Amino acid sequence: MATTLPATPRRRLTWTWLGLAPFFLFAIFFIFLPSASLFIDSFRTVEGEFTLANIAGLFAPPIPESYWLSIRISAFTALGGGLLGFMMAYALTMGNLPRWLRPFTLTFAGVASNFAGVPLAFAFISTLGRTGFVTVFLRSVLGIDVYDAGFNLYSFLGLSLTYMYFQFPLMLLIMVPAIEGLRREWREAAENLGASTWQFWWRVGLPILMPSLLGTILLLFGNAFGAYATAYALTGGQLNIITIEIGAQMRGDVLRNPNLGYAMALGMVAIMAVCITGYTWLQRISERWLK
Numbered sequence: 485m486a487t488t489l490p491a492t493p494r495r496r497l498t499w500t501w502l503g504l505a506p507f508f509l510f511a512i513f514f515i516f517l518p519s520a521s522l523f524i525d526s527f528r529t530v531e532g533e534f535t536l537a538n539i540a541g542l543f544a545p546p547i548p549e550s551y552w553l554s555i556r557i558s559a560f561t562a563l564g565g566g567l568l569g570f571m572m573a574y575a576l577t578m579g580n581l582p583r584w585l586r587p588f589t590l591t592f593a594g595v596a597s598n599f600a601g602v603p604l605a606f607a608f609i610s611t612l613g614r615t616g617f618v619t620v621f622l623r624s625v626l627g628i629d630v631y632d633a634g635f636n637l638y639s640f641l642g643l644s645l646t647y648m649y650f651q652f653p654l655m656l657l658i659m660v661p662a663i664e665g666l667r668r669e670w671r672e673a674a675e676n677l678g679a680s681t682w683q684f685w686w687r688v689g690l691p692i693l694m695p696s697l698l699g700t701i702l703l704l705f706g707n708a709f710g711a712y713a714t715a716y717a718l719t720g721g722q723l724n725i726i727t728i729e730i731g732a733q734m735r736g737d738v739l740r741n742p743n744l745g746y747a748m749a750l751g752m753v754a755i756m757a758v759c760i761t762g763y764t765w766l767q768r769i770s771e772r773w774l775k
Contacts, residue, residue: 569655699766
């Protein structure tokens with residue numbers, strides 16, 4: 485006797501995907517199409533002919549120095565902001581601090597992590613510039629001239645300090661949920677086995693949080709690597725980081741070579757892609773641990 489197989493249920497047309505339409509449209513028109521145009525124009529001349537001169541120009545001075553300067557600033561602020569943000573996240577979650585301090589700090593971090601560009605540069609110039617109120621206060625009241633001591637807001641250290649303003653709040657916002665994800669049972673089991681607080685963090689806590697920690701540092705690196713307005717408004721082009729160098733190629737009168745600028749931007753995209761890939765991979769490992 486022949487047996488009849490159950491009919492395969494038909495998939496019904498759902499309108500759920502319609503909610504994602506704005507996201508896909510935004511990604512297509514503002515991410516994928518510009519990236520494709522960037523890649524194509526990197527191998528073109530101004531007349532539209534194919535060339536490899538733009539890619540070869542990436543190895544001609546001062547472009548490698550600009551990449552290296554951007555990488556150093558991004559790495560310095562990512563490590564510094566990551567360390568400071570992690571310590572603040574630990575204090576908020578594990579420290580016996582007043583309850584009101586947590587929402588206040590997280591609210592500030594949410595605002596500060598998005599405070600960048602010209603307003604941030606102006607704020608630091610008004611605070612730590614040569615005539616900033618902190619500089620004037622230290623010089624007139626305490627007799628300390630930070631600029632005579634070697635500090636300069638418009639240098640590598642000054643720009644890094646400015647970037648730190650939005651770097652460590654971002655680290656704080658990401659690491660607080662990660663630290664809260666550590667199960668209490670792990671801490672209790674370690675204490676029952678005679679482990680101290682230091683031993684718990686060294687043997688259990690930090691190894692579990694390490695993927696999240698490293699992934700967020702990569703995110704901070706990419707966040708600083710792509711910054712343009714803050715550096716340009718603060719230094720006026722004195723520090724030729726790669727984003728400022730691209731701007732000079734795109735809109736400059738003497739250095740104008742937009743196709744070389746496209747090639748330089750393509751190099752940035754490649755570096756950012758490595759950061760995003762590493763961040764995604766580390767986040768998957770972290771989520772696997774915290775499940």
